[in-house]
Amino acid sequence: MAAAAAAEAVLSSIKPVSSLASAASALTDEQLSILQFLCNKNLERAMRILDLGGVERVVAEPSKRTVFRVLGESKGCDQYVCFPKHFCSCHSFFYDVVARGEQLHCKHQLAARLSSALELCKEVIVSDQQLALMLLQI
Ligand SMILES: [Zn+2]
Numbered sequence: 287m288a289a290a291a292a293a294e295a296v297l298s299s300i301k302p303v304s305s306l307a308s309a310a311s312a313l314t315d316e317q318l319s320i321l322q323f324l325c326n327k328n329l330e331r332a333m334r335i336l337d338l339g340g341v342e343r344v345v346a347e348p349s350k351r352t353v354f355r356v357l358g359e360s361k362g363c364d365q366y367v368c369f370p371k372h373f374c375s376c377h378s379f380f381y382d383v384v385a386r387g388e389q390l391h392c393k394h395q396l397a398a399r400l401s402s403a404l405e406l407c408k409e410v411i412v413s414d415q416q417l418a419l420m421l422l423q424i
Pocket of ligand 1: 376378379394395
């Protein structure tokens with residue numbers, strides 16, 4: 287799992303970006319090249335989601351429990367529910383990450399991690415009951 291540790295180290299080293307900069311320009315060349323190597327096409331796809339403002343951090347009140355909702359690019363699903371380090375409700379997470387182990391993260395998890403690190407997420411406040419209903423729909 288050296289690749290997972292390397293990806294975690296790079297993702298943890300990313301600093302917030304000023305609102306004027308684009309996501310790609312906020313990452314160093316080294317961070318970009320390591321993530322490109324480890325994540326392949328998912329980095330480009332995640333960056334596209336970030337450029338579309340496609341990541342929402344959903345915070346439930348009063349518990350402060352947090353999940354991410356990430357824009358989907360496939361037909362039939364507008365958004366996926368995502369726990370950036372552990373789970374995404376998309377098909378790629380189940381096939382490429384869990385079943386085949388070919389990817390460390392799906393593009394939604396990567397977009398959520400990058401968006402969170404760069405502080406580019408839109409924050410949406412919901413009730414704990416609304417969050418529970420959202421999780422029941424996965
Ligand atoms: Zn996903």
